[in-house]
Amino acid sequence: MGQVIEVTPLHSTVLLLTDPDHAVPVSVARNGVRLIVYGRGDRLELRDIPLSAGVQVGDEIVTSGLGGRFPAGFPVGKVSELHPDDTHAFLVGELTPAAKLDRGRDVLLLRAGKPLRVVPGSGNRESGVGNGNGGAPTPSPQAAATAPPQGSAPTDSQLPIPNSRSRNNQGAATAPPQNTAPTDSPFPTPNSRPAPQETDQ
Numbered sequence: 001m002g003q004v005i006e007v008t009p010l011h012s013t014v015l016l017l018t019d020p021d022h023a024v025p026v027s028v029a030r031n032g033v034r035l036i037v038y039g040r041g042d043r044l045e046l047r048d049i050p051l052s053a054g055v056q057v058g059d060e061i062v063t064s065g066l067g068g069r070f071p072a073g074f075p076v077g078k079v080s081e082l083h084p085d086d087t088h089a090f091l092v093g094e095l096t097p098a099a100k101l102d103r104g105r106d107v108l109l110l111r112a113g114k115p116l117r118v119v120p121g122s123g124n125r126e127s128g129v130g131n132g133n134g135g136a137p138t139p140s141p142q143a144a145a146t147a148p149p150q151g152s153a154p155t156d157s158q159l160p161i162p163n164s165r166s167r168n169n170q171g172a173a174t175a176p177p178q179n180t181a182p183t184d185s186p187f188p189t190p191n192s193r194p195a196p197q198e199t200d201q
Helices: 141-146 164-168
Strands: 002-007 012-016 023-028 034-039 044-050 060-063 075-084 090-097
Touching: 044 075
Parallel strands: none
Antiparallel strands: 002 012, 023 034, 023 060, 034 044, 044 090, 060 075, 075 090
């Protein structure tokens, strides 16, 4: 319908879309072409429409949100007529306003809200973005559990596991090897060396 330009304790003044001093950035809802709507008293006018824009009679025109004055997507009007301008290089479109400006009794007042506050540290924790570690990836729990800290002794879980055979024979004394029978050898053994004979002097 328009924008509030003056506020008093009892009433407010609204500049209507159809005011000759008013211009609103808009776009064609069908193809997204961005244009400017100008007021013409009781109607709206689209000027300088490129011939290649593809605007057609019956297209719905909505606010584009450029400039931040009006939110994007609000209906403005419908194209009721198209004709070339004086130079025949552009088209001029006539719009029928979507709101009944001469008989409306209730209006919706839209107030600009505060921008959302960005919470530091929020982001993709898996990729390391926003978790305060400088963008480095977070180490996996497996790697953190197996790597011992520097300067500390290894724990029992990190010592090598003994052989299963020695574990089964825990507490049993190892028997010394038994003497085996001597084998035939050309060299004398210490036990088979003859004793020295005594001589009379």
